[in-house]
Amino acid sequence: xxxxxxxxxxxxxxxxxxxxxxxxxxxxxxxxxxxxxxxxxxxxxxxxxxxxxxxxxxxxxxxxxxxxxxxxxxxxxxxxxxxxxxxxxxxxxxxxxxxxxxxxxxxxxxxxxxxxxxxxxxxxxxxxxxxxxxxxxxxxxxxxxxxxxxxxxxxxxxxxxxxxxxxxxxxxxxxxxxxxxxxxxxxxxxxxxxxxxxxxxxxxxxxxxxxxxxxxxxxxxxxxxxxxxxxxxxxxxxxxxxxxxxxxxxxxxxxxxxxxxxxxxxxxxxxxxxxxxxxxxxxxxxxxxxxxxxxxxxxxxxxxxxxxxxxxxxxxxxxxxxxxxxxxxxxxxxxxxxxxxxxxxxxxxxxxxxxxxxxxxxxxxxxxxxxxxxxxxxxxxxxxxxxxxxxxxxxxxxxxxxxxxxxxxxxxxxxxxxxxxxxxxxxxxxxxxxxxxxxxxxxxxxxxxxxxxxxxxxxxxxxxxxxxxxxxxxxxxxxxxxxxxxxxxxxxxxxxxxxxxxxxxxxxxxxxxxxxxxxxxxxxxxxxxxxxxxxxxxxxxxxxxxxxxxxxxxxxxxxxxxxxxxxxxxxxxxxxxxxxxxxxxxxxxxxxxxxxxxxxxxxxxxxxxxxxxxxxxxxxxxxxxxxxxxxxxxxxxxxxxxxxxxxxxxxxxxxxxxxxxxxxxxxxxxxxxxxxxxxxxxxxxxxxxxxxxxxxxxxxxxxxxxxxxxxxxxxxxxxxxxxxxxxxxxxxxxxxxxxxxxxxxxxxxxxxxxxxxxxxxxxxxxxxxxxxxxxxxxxxxxxxxxxxxxxxxxxxxxxxxxxxxxxxxxxxxxxxxxxxxxxxxxxxxxxxxxxxxxxxxxxxxxxxxxxxxxxxxxxxxxxxxxxxxxxxxxxxxxxxxxxxxxxxxxxxxxxxxxxxxxxxxxxxxxxxxxxxxxxxxxxxxxxx
Numbered sequence: 032x033x034x035x036x037x038x039x040x041x042x043x044x045x046x047x048x049x050x051x052x053x054x055x056x057x058x059x060x061x062x063x064x065x066x067x068x069x070x071x072x073x074x075x076x077x078x079x080x081x082x083x084x085x086x087x088x089x090x091x092x093x094x095x096x097x098x099x100x101x102x103x104x105x106x107x108x109x110x111x112x113x114x115x116x117x118x119x120x121x122x123x124x125x126x127x128x129x130x131x132x133x134x135x136x137x138x139x140x141x142x143x144x145x146x147x148x149x150x151x152x153x154x155x156x157x158x159x160x161x162x163x164x165x166x167x168x169x170x171x172x173x174x175x176x177x178x179x180x181x182x183x184x185x186x187x188x189x190x191x192x193x194x195x196x197x198x199x200x201x202x203x204x205x206x207x208x209x210x211x212x213x214x215x216x217x218x219x220x221x222x223x224x225x226x227x228x229x230x231x232x233x234x235x236x237x238x239x240x241x242x243x244x245x246x247x248x249x250x251x252x253x254x255x256x257x258x259x260x261x262x263x264x265x266x267x268x269x270x271x272x273x274x275x276x277x278x279x280x281x282x283x284x285x286x287x288x289x290x291x292x293x294x295x296x297x298x299x300x301x302x303x304x305x306x307x308x309x310x311x312x313x314x315x316x317x318x319x320x321x322x323x324x325x326x327x328x329x330x331x332x333x334x335x336x337x338x339x340x341x342x343x344x345x346x347x348x349x350x351x352x353x354x355x356x357x358x359x360x361x362x363x364x365x366x367x368x369x370x371x372x373x374x375x376x377x378x379x380x381x382x383x384x385x386x387x388x389x390x391x392x393x394x395x396x397x398x399x400x401x402x403x404x405x406x407x408x409x410x411x412x413x414x415x416x417x418x419x420x421x422x423x424x425x426x427x428x429x430x431x432x433x434x435x436x437x438x439x440x441x442x443x444x445x446x447x448x449x450x451x452x453x454x455x456x457x458x459x460x461x462x463x464x465x466x467x468x469x470x471x472x473x474x475x476x477x478x479x480x481x482x483x484x485x486x487x488x489x490x491x492x493x494x495x496x497x498x499x500x501x502x503x504x505x506x507x508x509x510x511x512x513x514x515x516x517x518x519x520x521x522x523x524x525x526x527x528x529x530x531x532x533x534x535x536x537x538x539x540x541x542x543x544x545x546x547x548x549x550x551x552x553x554x555x556x557x558x559x560x561x562x563x564x565x566x567x568x569x570x571x572x573x574x575x576x577x578x579x580x581x582x583x584x585x586x587x588x589x590x591x592x593x594x595x596x597x598x599x600x601x602x603x604x605x606x607x608x609x610x611x612x613x614x615x616x617x618x619x620x621x622x623x624x625x626x627x628x629x630x631x632x633x634x635x636x637x638x639x640x641x642x643x644x645x646x647x648x649x650x651x652x653x654x655x656x657x658x659x660x661x662x663x664x665x666x667x668x669x670x671x672x673x674x675x676x677x678x679x680x681x682x683x684x685x686x687x688x689x690x691x692x693x694x695x696x697x698x699x700x701x702x703x704x705x706x707x708x709x710x711x712x713x714x715x716x717x718x719x720x721x722x723x724x725x726x727x728x729x730x731x732x733x734x735x736x737x738x739x740x741x742x743x744x745x746x747x748x749x750x751x752x753x754x755x756x757x758x759x760x761x762x763x764x765x766x767x768x769x770x771x772x773x774x775x776x777x778x779x780x781x782x783x784x785x786x787x788x789x790x791x792x793x794x795x796x797x798x799x800x801x802x803x804x805x806x807x808x809x810x811x812x813x814x815x816x817x818x819x820x821x822x823x824x825x826x827x828x829x830x831x832x833x834x835x836x837x838x839x840x841x842x843x844x845x846x847x848x849x850x851x852x853x854x855x856x857x858x859x860x861x862x863x864x865x866x867x868x869x870x871x872x873x874x875x876x877x878x879x880x881x882x883x884x885x886x887x888x889x890x891x892x893x894x895x896x897x898x899x900x901x902x903x904x905x906x907x908x909x910x911x912x913x914x915x916x917x918x919x920x921x922x923x924x925x926x927x928x929x930x931x932x933x934x935x936x937x938x939x940x941x942x943x944x945x946x947x948x949x950x951x952x953x954x955x956x957x958x959x
Contacts, residue, residue, distance in 0.1 A: 034228035037068045037263070038237060043225065044076045044199065048083060051165055056191030058198040060173075060218055063227030065305050066349030069201035071263040072227065073169050076199060080167040085197075086113065086160050088168045092175030095307060101125055103180035104153070107168065117156050124149045146179065154186045158194045165195040173200040173218055185217045229261030229350060238263070242270050254288045258358050260350020264304075268297030295365025298351060302366065305345055310369065312342040316356065317366040318378045318402075322386060322395065323355055331381050379403035383411070393417035397434050406441035416451065423458060426625040431458045449477055453487030460493060461627045465666040468494045475503055484514055492526065496533050496593075497668040499702025501540055504530070508544045524556045529593035533669070533706050535743035540705075571783070575605035582614045592630055596637055603641060604749040606785055612641055632661035636673030643680050644787060646823035652681040652690070669703040672712035679715035683722045684823060691719045707745065710736050714751045721756070726763045733757040748777055748788045755788075758795050771799035787824065790815030794828045797835070806835040826855035890931060897924040901937045 035043070040061065047059065063069045070091075081087045090106035108121040160166050170176065170184065187198060202218055204226075230238070235256045239248035251273070259265035271293035302313045315328045325343060329336040346352045357363045367375065383399035387410060397418030400411055415438035422431035435455040442448045452474055460467035471494040477483040478491050488510050495503035508530060515523050527544045534541055561577035578598035585595050595618060602611035615638045622630035635658035643651035655677035664671065675694050682691035695716055703709040717732035737753040740746045748754070754777040758770035774796040778784070784792070790812045797808035809832035816825040829852035836845040890898065900910045907921045914921075929935065 034226050036228055037072060037230050037234050040225050040227055041072055041075055044072070045079055047223075048076070048080055048085075048167070048197070051085075051195065051197050052083075054195075056161070056194050056196035056198070057222040058188050058191060058200075059223045059225065060221035061199065061201045061225045061227055062204050063201070064229070064348040065203055065345055066260075066262040066264065066301055066351070067227045067229045068261070068263040069203070069227055070171050073171050073199065073201055077167070077169045080169075080197075081112070085165040085167045086163075088113070088157075088166065089171075090169070090176075090180075091171040092173055092177075094175045097175050097177055100177050100179045103170065103176045104183055107170075107180075107183075108153075114160070117160060120156055121153055124152055146182065150179075150183050150186050153183055154190055157187065157196060158190060161195040165197065168196065168198045170198070170200040173202050181217055188217055188220075230256070230259075230263060230266065231261060232256045235259075235261065235266055238266055239270065242274065251288055258288070258290065258294075260353075260358070262301065262350035264297045264301050265294065265350060268294040290359055290361045292365075294359070295361045295368070298357070298362040299365045299369055301349060301351060302346065305349055306342075309342050309346060310366075312339055313346065313351075313366045314370055314375075315378065316343075316352070317363040318375075318382050318399070320363070321356060322382070322391065325355075327382075327385060330385055331378060376403040376405065380405060380407055383414075387414060392421075394421050401433055401437060404437070406437050408441070409443075412438045412442050412447075416454075419454065419458070426627070428458050428462050428626060432462075445482075449474060449483060449487050450485075453490040456490040456494060460490075460497075461629050463662070463666050464494070464497050464629055464668060465663060468498055468668075478503065478506055478510065484510065488514070489522070489526070492529075496529060497670065499669040499700055499706060501534075501702070501705065504534075505541050508542050512542070512544055520556045525591060525594050528597050532593050532597050533708070535707055535740075535745035537742070537744035538705075539742070571605065574601050575607055578602050578605070579610070582618075585618070592633060596633065599634075599637060599641075603644065604747075604785055608641065608645060612638070615641065628661055629666075632658050632667075633670060633673065635661065636670070636677065639674065639677040639681075643677050643684075644821060646821040646825070648681045648685050648823060651677050652685070652687075655681065664698070669700060669706045669708055671697075671699055672703050672706075672708035675699065676708075676711045676715040679712075679719050683715075683719045686722075688719070688722060691722070695719055707743075707750070710739055710745070710751050714753060714756060717756055717760075721760055721763070724763075726760050730757065730760045733760060746780070747782050748780065748792075749785050752777065752788050752791065755792050755795050758799070762795075762798055767799045771796065774799065786815045787821050790821075790828065791824055794824070794831065797831065802835060802838045806832065806839060809835055822855050826852050829855060890928060894924045894928050894931075897921055898928045898932075901925060901928075 044059065047057070051057075061069055061072060073089075077087050077089050088107040088110045090103040090110075092103060096102050104121070104125065108118055157166055157168075168184075168187070173181075173184070176184070184198065184200070187196060190196070191198060200218070200221075232252050236248050236252035239252055239255065243251070255266055255269050258269065269288065269290065272289040272291040275291065275293065276289040302309050311332055311334075312328060315331050316323045319327055319331065325336050325339045328339045328343075332339070343352060343355060347355075351357065351362070357366070370378065379399045379402040383396050383403070386396045386399065393414050396414045400406055400415060406412055406415060415434040419431040419434040419438070422428070422434065432455060435451055435458065438451055439448065439455070442451060452470060456467045456471045456474065459470055471491055474483060474487055474491045475495075478488065483491065488507050491503060492507035492511070494500075495507060508526070511523075511526060523544075530541065530544050536543075558577035558580040561574055578601035581594055581598040585591055585598075599611050599615050602608070602614070615634055619631055619634050619638065622628075622634065635654060639651045639654035639658060642654055655674040659667075659671075659674040659678075667674075675697055678694040679691055682688070682694065699712070703712065713732045713736040717729040717736070720726070720729035720732065733753050733756045736751055737746075737757065740751065740753065754773045758773040761767075761770040761773070774792050777792050778789070778796070793808045793812035793815065797805040797812065800808060809828055812828040813825065813832060816828055829848050833845045833848035833852060836842075836848060896914060897910055900914070901907075901921075907918050907925075910921045911918045925937065
């Protein structure tokens with residue numbers, strides 16, 4: 032007959048059962064492919080039959096137990112609910128008859144006669160039961176029933192026409208001639224035959240609806256059918272996984288199908304139920320994955336390819352495989368988990384060897400070696416190294432590190448070991464510098480012994496600069512200066528810039544490196560050499576042009592981070608702050624895309640410092656905190672001064688001295704104070720001390736900063752304007768003459784001042800001068816601070832200029848300046864409010880006693896993104912295009928933002944509102 036769906040077949044059997052009470056018996060054979068639902072169908076039918084008050088006898092044939100004679104008979108007559116008398120009688124027959132101890136059914140005529148007599152009496156017992164109420168006999172997998180039990184079923188088949196006995200059996204198809212018993216005549220002449228088709232999507236939906244709500248069942252059914260092929264046992268596994276997630280998480284918005292442990296267990300159970308010998312093939316498929324051709328599987332298992340092909344066909348018909356592989360990774364993981372560890376490693380190594388012999392990609396071979404956790408020989412070491420390079424090329428630093436770590440366990444040549452370790456240091460440094468520094472320990476030892484050269488020395492230098500290890504930095508620079516040749520000009524230029532930007536041009540304890548004036552045929556090398564002049568001569572047009580060239584050519588390489596940072600700061604020194612921000616944001620986005628966390632963290636800290644220089648205090652504080660959280664504290668090394676410096680400066684300027692104090696208490700390595708980064712930290716801490724009215728402590732930090740800058744030939748105000756800070760501290764003590772002299776020294780330096788530093792210097796000089804001079808100096812300060820400079824410093828200068836005109840009796844001009852100052856301060860205050868809102872959002876829920884009487888409004892993620900773009904000057908239409916929302920939605924968001932921040936227009940919005948990775952998102956925004 033035609034294929035029937037599961038539920039159609041069940042309905043057919045149930046109708047037959049209802050008619051069966053008033054009719055004679057029948058034999059129904061249900062056929063179907065493996066895992067088409069035959070067992071599930073028989074189980075449900077037996078359950079309904081038991082509820083109808085019939086006697087129900089249930090048994091299942093098994094390939095593993097086929098040689099156990101009368102095994103199915105024993106199952107049938109130990110079914111629950113049978114009369115004790117019947118069970119005792121059948122037990123007596125089984126014990127008394129000689130066939131139980133003889134594995135050969137044709138051993139003798141006497142045995143066959145005794146056997147026939149026992150079978151006849153068992154049939155008589157069933158016929159007697161059927162006179163009381165109907166008897167339903169269910170036999171699953173009849174093709175595996177033992178020979179003596181088949182005799183009973185054959186005898187019943189001849190008798191049920193006159194008794195109320197309903198025999199329902201299942202048979203797997205196609206029939207396999209390799210099965211140990213010949214096909215019984217029992218299954219050749221059934222009264223009725225049903226051929227079961229796998230569950231359709233509709234059938235899966237109906238089953239899901241018994242456990243899940245109708246809408247969820249309808250939504251999940253196609254995916255469930257795709258993963259199971261309509262296999263009932265696998266469907267049940269997915270249902271259990273979905274319900275387990277609901278129990279663990281409650282109601283969830285996650286509409287994805289839950290695929291977990293229950294599904295994996297169902298796959299494994301299905302394989303074992305089909306045929307225990309199929310498990311070896313399934314395990315080989317799980318090991319080989321997409322490479323699991325029948326030929327490869329037969330080689331890895333050492334069995335005939337024909338047997339493999341038959342096993343694959345059986346598992347495919349059962350819905351377990353598609354195109355020779357498992358339908359979901361969870362299925363493969365479950366099968367792999369069934370492998371004993373030693374045997375699993377053996378299969379993985381054998382797979383790696385076979386793939387290597389076939390010149391498979393190194394990554395595929397190395398994955399098997401990694402799974403086996405062994406590298407058997409020199410060929411494996413080379414494969415792992417090649418795979419690591421391929422992983423690095425696609426920014427998979429985690430896999431690259433694991434490949435290299437495994438290679439190190441098997442390498443025998445010491446030079447090769449050091450080379451692999453150097454590569455491992457570079458790979459791990461991109462993600463976690465503290466791990467890289469630990470890996471670099473054997474390289475440092477080799478360097479001290481004079482056994483290290485080439486790229487491995489650069490790896491040691493990389494870690495030593497980061498951790499502030501001056502001794503190792505010095506030794507590395509000496510070795511590199513002797514070993515780098517003319518072809519290494521670009522590397523030499525990058526090393527020189529890195530050394531300068533960590534330690535300055537004249538750090539007494541370190542050797543110089545390279546000659547920046549030496550010409551090179553490569554424009555990039557010339558450009559990067561020019562960057563070092565900023566540390567001695569300040570910004571210049573040539574340095575700015577070189578910075579642009581470097582940034583246009585930079586890559587997320589092993590030693591280029593300092594070159595990129597130097598180029599960005601060169602743009603700042605040259606007054607190109609907007610370009611510096613643009614480049615910084617672009618490279619941060621690139622670092623995020625390439626999963627280079629170290630670059631992202633360092634440049635995010637730099638970006639927060641630029642935000643502070645522009646007077647965007649809230650953004651600077653938020654960005655520096657976000658940067659600090661990207662790496663563990665121990666991974667920052669001496670560069671932890673970057674985010675902490677900005678946090679100190681921004682919180683101090685906003686008057687949030689509690690947060691500034693927390694930043695000042697953050698542990699820092701002592702080696703940091705021997706670096707340029709330490710100078711910037713001293714300057715920031717001095718400003719915090721000054722705000723705390725700890726003037727002498729502030730003066731100590733400013734003086735130490737100035738002394739070191741002079742000693743290191745690094746007295747460049749664009750980095751640290753220490754004289755202005757020291758002048759302000761002296762003003763606090765009433766030492767106006769000392770303050771005036773310090774500011775004049777700064778203004779008269781040969782190193783050119785950027786507009787911001789000149790403006791701040793003139794404002795402090797005005798505080799040391801009389802009313803007429805004060806107004807003139809303040810006007811000059813305002814002129815310097817106009818444009819894209821520090822808006823907070825501009826607000827200060829305008830306010831003080833207003834007071835100066837007030838003292839001179841120029842009231843109209845004083846009022847106009849006061850209005851301008853108030854407008855600038857309003858923007859500053861809205862930025863501070865944003866920071867407060869962000870901090871409130873991050874705090875845990877307060878108790879009712881701690882709650883504010885007036886709740887603080889919060890910017891939603893959508894509102895924040897719109898506000899950021901609007902604050903940067905984008906029109907509503909431009910914002911809508913960038914965020915893929917309507918202009919009307921933009922207007923609605925801005926209205927809410929104005930109300931929450933207490934501002935009147937987009938001109939009042941604080942710039943630099945980004946809270947995540949300092950990047951302006953360009954994807955869709957939640958319109959809520």
